[in-house]
Amino acid sequence: MSRIHVTATVNGDPVEFLADPRETLLDALRNHLDLTGTKEGCGTGDCGACSVTVDGTLVCSCLMLAAEANGKRVETIEGMARDGLHPLQRKFIEHAALQCGFCTPGILVAAKALLERNPDPSETEIRYWLAGNLCRCTGYDKIIRAVQDAAAEMRQDHRGAA
Amino acid sequence: MRYHTPTSFSDAAAIAAASSGTLRFLAGGTDVLVQMRAGMVQPDDLIDLKHIPGVDRIERTAEGGWKIGIAVPGIVLGGHAELVRDWPGVVEGMNLVGSTQVQGRATLAGNLCNGSPAADSVPGLIAAGATVTVTGPNGSREIPVEAVPAGPGKTNLARGELISAITLPPRGKNGGDAYLRFIPRTEMDIAVVGCAVNLRLDGDKVVEARVALGAVAPTVLLSEACAKAIIGTTLDDAALAALAKAAEGEAKPISDKRGTKEFRIEVAGVLARRAAKIAYDRAKGMKA
Numbered sequence: 001m002s003r004i005h006v007t008a009t010v011n012g013d014p015v016e017f018l019a020d021p022r023e024t025l026l027d028a029l030r031n032h033l034d035l036t037g038t039k040e041g042c043g044t045g046d047c048g049a050c051s052v053t054v055d056g057t058l059v060c061s062c063l064m065l066a067a068e069a070n071g072k073r074v075e076t077i078e079g080m081a082r083d084g085l086h087p088l089q090r091k092f093i094e095h096a097a098l099q100c101g102f103c104t105p106g107i108l109v110a111a112k113a114l115l116e117r118n119p120d121p122s123e124t125e126i127r128y129w130l131a132g133n134l135c136r137c138t139g140y141d142k143i144i145r146a147v148q149d150a151a152a153e154m155r156q157d158h159r160g161a162a
Numbered sequence: 163m164r165y166h167t168p169t170s171f172s173d174a175a176a177i178a179a180a181s182s183g184t185l186r187f188l189a190g191g192t193d194v195l196v197q198m199r200a201g202m203v204q205p206d207d208l209i210d211l212k213h214i215p216g217v218d219r220i221e222r223t224a225e226g227g228w229k230i231g232i233a234v235p236g237i238v239l240g241g242h243a244e245l246v247r248d249w250p251g252v253v254e255g256m257n258l259v260g261s262t263q264v265q266g267r268a269t270l271a272g273n274l275c276n277g278s279p280a281a282d283s284v285p286g287l288i289a290a291g292a293t294v295t296v297t298g299p300n301g302s303r304e305i306p307v308e309a310v311p312a313g314p315g316k317t318n319l320a321r322g323e324l325i326s327a328i329t330l331p332p333r334g335k336n337g338g339d340a341y342l343r344f345i346p347r348t349e350m351d352i353a354v355v356g357c358a359v360n361l362r363l364d365g366d367k368v369v370e371a372r373v374a375l376g377a378v379a380p381t382v383l384l385s386e387a388c389a390k391a392i393i394g395t396t397l398d399d400a401a402l403a404a405l406a407k408a409a410e411g412e413a414k415p416i417s418d419k420r421g422t423k424e425f426r427i428e429v430a431g432v433l434a435r436r437a438a439k440i441a442y443d444r445a446k447g448m449k450a
Contacts, residue, residue: 004165021165021208022198044196045264046350057237057266063195064267065188067165068210110262131349132261 004067010035011079019066026050028066029076037077037105041134048133051106052076058113060132077105080112087150087157088112097146099137107133111147119155123148163205167213171297171326174209179299179322181207187324188212189233190267192260193276211324220245226332232325236265236283249330250444251339251358251437255286258343261350271325274307277315277381278352284311284382285358285374286341292330298323308374311381337362338444340437343376344429346420353377354421357409357433359441366396368442373405378413378430385412388434397442405438406431 003018010033017032026043029035029052038061041049045063052061053075080086088108091097098104107130114121114129121129126147127140135143168174178185183206186194197203211217217233220242228245236256239245246253259268259282273283274294287307294310295302299322310325312318319325339360345351356376361368373388387408395401415426 021163024195043199045192045260048261048263051263054266057235058263059266060261060263062199063192063264065165065191065195065210068188068191068212113262128349129262132263 004070006066006070008069008071009073011075017066021065021067023066024062025052025054025064025066025069025074026061028069029061029074032066035076035078039102039105041102041106046132046134047103047106048110048130049103049106051109051133053109053113056113056116058110075109077109080108086112087153088115088147091146091150091153092143095142095146095149097138097142098135103133103135103137107135107143111150114147115151115154119151119158121147121151164207166207166209168209168211169213169215171211171214171302171324174211174214174324175298175322177207177209178324183207185209185321187275189217189272190235190269191272192264192268193272209324223329223332226334228330230270230328230330232271232327233269236260236268237262239270240265248333249286249290249339251341251360251441252283252286252290252292252330255341255343255356255358256283258282258341258353270328274310274328275317275319275325277311277313277317279311279314279379279381280353280356280377281382282341282343282353282356282376285356285376286339286360287328287330288374288382288384289341289358289360289372290330290339291360291372292328294325295327295329296323297326302326304329308382308384313380334362336364336445337370338441338446340440340444342433342437342440344421344433352420355413355415355426355429355433356382357430357437359434359437361392361438361441361445363442363445368392368395368397368401371438373409373434373438375409375412375430375434378415378426383412385409387412392438397438402435402438406435409434 007016039049041047045060050061186205188210217231341358343353343356362370371389391404391408410431413427413430417423
């Protein structure tokens with residue numbers, strides 16, 4: 001079976017690898033690029049643990065072939081902390097918005113995508129946006145509060161910088 | 163598996179026609195990849211349509227309608243203010259499909275060709291009078307959306323044919339559409355029943371109507387009886403009662419784990435009534 005040469009930008013870095021035609025973006029991130037922060041929960045697009053952004057759009061990396069990422073800009077959890085943790089990451093720790101942590105990378109990536117579109121989402125908007133990110137430990141309330149708190153801080157910082 | 167990336171629909175059709183094995187087209191992939199993973203489908207040829215120019219675009223047609231590329235994902239439809247203003251029912255149906263992540267990939271064409279009787283975007287398209295361009299080895303033809311599904315998981319497209327565009331007619335004046343579905347939760351579920359209503363008013367009177375019912379038959383149904391029940395009325399209580407009765411009469415559902423036959427028949431009537439009222443209010447220019 002012939003392999004497909006894929007070049008892409010992942011977290012700002014140019015990458016290239018040879019993908020099996022059936023291989024998902026999720027498997028390529030984990031197995032070719034050693035970016036194991038992106039998790040496989042269900043593998044069928046139901047749980048959101050494998051959330052990444054592709055050209056700025058939030059997707060399940062299990063529902064995309066690695067070959068489809070050719071030429072695309074991919075952002076994963078590994079690209080989230082820049083100079084220290086992202087506000088969402090800090091607030092998840094402060095609010096204890098995780099227990100086992102398996103769903104957390106996907107939820108952080110999804111929440112970041114939300115706040116980039118909508119810096120001041122209502123609780124309802126947060127809950128609907130994150131409806132495709134399943135967590136079996138925390139019961140969601142702490143996650144929602146952490147996102148709200150991070151959003152408030154980011155709005156404050158933004159005003160401070162303006 | 164051979165992964166193809168044609169740059170025209172005629173090339174895609176030619177590859178499909180030449181394929182002797184299991185074949186799948188890839189737009190958003192939110193159904194195809196799940197089927198591949200589950201082992202339900204192991205394509206010999208997978209034809210990725212996203213390298214064809216224009217498939218990611220939403221454009222006004224010369225007539226004032228909309229031409230929607232086959233790879234436009236739900237999140238882009240929902241973010242297109244002018245399209246939402248013209249056809250809110252079509253867009254709200256598509257936007258009910260799956261999660262935010264799924265909306266980032268899933269397409270109208272894929273939802274239609276997956277052939278589910280419960281596909282949330284299909285009743286809205288049918289009620290709107292949308293058409294699809296079908297391209298095959300011998301050229302292209304235009305068919306109404308309701309002519310595509312043949313039964314659960316099946317379409318009427320011949321081997322080598324694929325959908326190359328979706329066209330919505332001009333909205334025109336005093337029109338409104340709406341889609342509602344019933345699910346036992348608030349999000350991330352498959353319709354137990356769905357209903358779309360599209361109508362046009364002259365003053366307070368309904369002069370045109372199209373009603374489509376989902377998940378109550380092997381395919382999404384376009385119901386003339388439902389349309390007749392409200393055309394010529396002001397959508398008063400008597401018209402709404404007649405509409406509900408017509409919808410119940412049209413529904414030929416099965417009982418399964420998501421709902422019994424009796425429940426689905428009753429809900430078809432309820433949703434038809436509610437969707438008609440929303441469409442009516444939208445046609446009146448009221449926010450709904």
